[in-house]
Amino acid sequence: MKEDKKLTNEVGAPVADNENSITAGPRGPVVMQDVWLMEKMAHFNREVIPERRMHAKGWGAYGKLTVTHDISKYTKAKVLQKGKVTDLFIRFSTVAGERGAADCERDIRGVAVKFYTEEGNWDLVGNNTPTFFIRDVHNFSDLNRAVKRDPRTGRRSAQNNWDFWTLLPECFHQITIVMSDRGIPASFRNMHFFGEHTFSFYNEKNERVWCKFHFKTQQGIKNLTNEEAAHINGLDREYHGKDLFEAIEKGDFPRWKMYVQIMSEEQAKNHYENPFDITKIWRHKEFPLIEVGVLELNRNPENYFAEVEQAAFTPAHVVPGIGFSPDRFLQGRLFSYGDAQRYRLGVNHNLIPVNRSKVEVNDYHRDGAMRVDGNYGRTPAYTPNSAGVWLAQPEASEPPLDLEGTMYRYDPKDDPTDDCFKAGGDLWRILTEDKKQLLIHNTAEDIKSVTTNIKYRHAAHCYLADVEYGRRFSEAAGLDFEKVKALSKLDNSELIKATLSAE
Numbered sequence: 001m002k003e004d005k006k007l008t009n010e011v012g013a014p015v016a017d018n019e020n021s022i023t024a025g026p027r028g029p030v031v032m033q034d035v036w037l038m039e040k041m042a043h044f045n046r047e048v049i050p051e052r053r054m055h056a057k058g059w060g061a062y063g064k065l066t067v068t069h070d071i072s073k074y075t076k077a078k079v080l081q082k083g084k085v086t087d088l089f090i091r092f093s094t095v096a097g098e099r100g101a102a103d104c105e106r107d108i109r110g111v112a113v114k115f116y117t118e119e120g121n122w123d124l125v126g127n128n129t130p131t132f133f134i135r136d137v138h139n140f141s142d143l144n145r146a147v148k149r150d151p152r153t154g155r156r157s158a159q160n161n162w163d164f165w166t167l168l169p170e171c172f173h174q175i176t177i178v179m180s181d182r183g184i185p186a187s188f189r190n191m192h193f194f195g196e197h198t199f200s201f202y203n204e205k206n207e208r209v210w211c212k213f214h215f216k217t218q219q220g221i222k223n224l225t226n227e228e229a230a231h232i233n234g235l236d237r238e239y240h241g242k243d244l245f246e247a248i249e250k251g252d253f254p255r256w257k258m259y260v261q262i263m264s265e266e267q268a269k270n271h272y273e274n275p276f277d278i279t280k281i282w283r284h285k286e287f288p289l290i291e292v293g294v295l296e297l298n299r300n301p302e303n304y305f306a307e308v309e310q311a312a313f314t315p316a317h318v319v320p321g322i323g324f325s326p327d328r329f330l331q332g333r334l335f336s337y338g339d340a341q342r343y344r345l346g347v348n349h350n351l352i353p354v355n356r357s358k359v360e361v362n363d364y365h366r367d368g369a370m371r372v373d374g375n376y377g378r379t380p381a382y383t384p385n386s387a388g389v390w391l392a393q394p395e396a397s398e399p400p401l402d403l404e405g406t407m408y409r410y411d412p413k414d415d416p417t418d419d420c421f422k423a424g425g426d427l428w429r430i431l432t433e434d435k436k437q438l439l440i441h442n443t444a445e446d447i448k449s450v451t452t453n454i455k456y457r458h459a460a461h462c463y464l465a466d467v468e469y470g471r472r473f474s475e476a477a478g479l480d481f482e483k484v485k486a487l488s489k490l491d492n493s494e495l496i497k498a499t500l501s502a503e
């Protein structure tokens with residue numbers, strides 16, 4: 001906190017009066033020369049910045065990653081070497097709600113982590129689910145339009161959600177997770193989180209493997225029912241933010257164990273599903289979790305706007321030893337975040353302290369709005385230059401990746417190995433009876449106001465995942481189960497055609 005109790009204007013000159021405008025006479029109008037008043041009003045009018053297009057509502061904290069296990073045979077990333085402790089900043093968020101939305105909504109939760117490593121920042125921008133709704137970047141803006149506000153009414157629309165979700169059968173597994181008890185976590189501390197995509201690791205010998213990131217809560221999984229959440233939202237819309245803040249403030253530091261799953265390049269070539277499809281999971285039995293370390297949150301930000309609102313994460317920020325993969329959805333994200341942040345925060349957003357790397361940055365980017373550091377002073381503005389400064393580092397190159405194939409717009413649904421319902425069915429089958437009941441109840445509640453044709457579309461998907469899942473959802477939604485069975489025999493485009501009309 002600033003100790004100096006004296007009020008000044010924006011350039012440090014004393015302000016004589018902060019309550020009484022300068023007026024022409026005791027009952028007269030304000031005069032322009034009350035420049036402090038003008039400054040105050042003008043600044044206030046510019047204080048709102050664009051919110052994140054999605055994940056607008058969020059809360060942040062600082063912490064550290066401690067690596068407890070040796071995974072050097074997979075990655076040379078210094079941040080992931082045994083014994084290493086790295087500072088980090090994390091931001092948890094809901095997805096659909098705007099900046100003022102309530103915390104305890106049924107939604108997935110975003111979890112973005114910025115690791116301030118000695119090789120530059122590594123951002124892991126994940127969610128609290130191991131998989132995602134969709135898998136092609138084209139569908140991403142539409143997904144968000146479907147879950148955000150209806151263009152006519154300005155209200156959220158279950159009809160739009162379910163219409164979109166059920167037209168893309170690859171959403172099914174994620175819908176099952178969101179409608180399950182995990183759809184409303186009791187707190188951020190009580191949920192797992194995941195990198196979701198397939199990323200890559202490469203080691204000192206430049207050997208590559210594919211990997212997925214998992215973070216398991218050490219506080220135990222706890223969730224809220226619809227009824228509990230509705231009650232809480234009525235009383236405290238910032239419930240999850242408060243929970244995180246207070247736990248850290250009193251020294252009850254939340255922790256997650258970090259694991260990775262590893263798939264060799266050879267295994268990936270022969271895998272029975274596309275290992276780069278974000279709507280698919282890698283089964284733990286086949287690709288066991290390998291322990292890496294512990295992530296702990298232990299310090300609250302000093303200022304919400306400076307540190308949480310202005311935080312900017314992007315999956316494009318990786319460090320040597322960690323790389324991308326052919327996942328087409330990940331590839332789209334590599335462009336989108338920086339682009340969004342150049343609009344939301346400005347081209348120099350990586351100079352903002354929460355985003356700034358702890359190591360020296362020598363990127364040749366210059367000028368631009370709000371360039372508030374020395375702008376690299378007299379260092380040459382171009383490269384190559386005869387001064388020989390800021391040379392590229394070829395030793396940081398990733399191993400080459402063999403790719404082949406004909407350029408085309410491939411629809412993953414045409415891949416004979418593509419099964420959009422298996423993982424959702426597997427999940428249904430391992431749920432305990434009380435969780436099955438909750439899933440059916442939550443789905444029936446959520447879909448209540450939606451037209452019957454869309455309910456049938458979803459019921460057919462449930463049936464394809466598991467007969468009992470289909471039957472129980474049909475009953476709860478008041479549908480004719482024989483019709484559901486008949487619909488489930490259609491292929492995807494026939495099913496869509498048969499369920500297009502609300503009649």
Ligand code: HEM
Nearest residue numbers: 052055091110111112125126127137140196332333336340
């Ligand atoms: C092609 C697909 C996707 C695109 C184009 C996309 C784009 C975006 C954009 C533009 C933002 C706002 C960034 C900002 O203003 O700072 C954002 C936020 C976010 N996205 Fe995505 N996203 C995609 C998929 C995903 C997936 C699959 C995940 C999780 C694995 C994810 C997790 C997040 C999180 C956690 C945030 C909030 C980051 C924060 O706390 O600042 N997104 N996304």
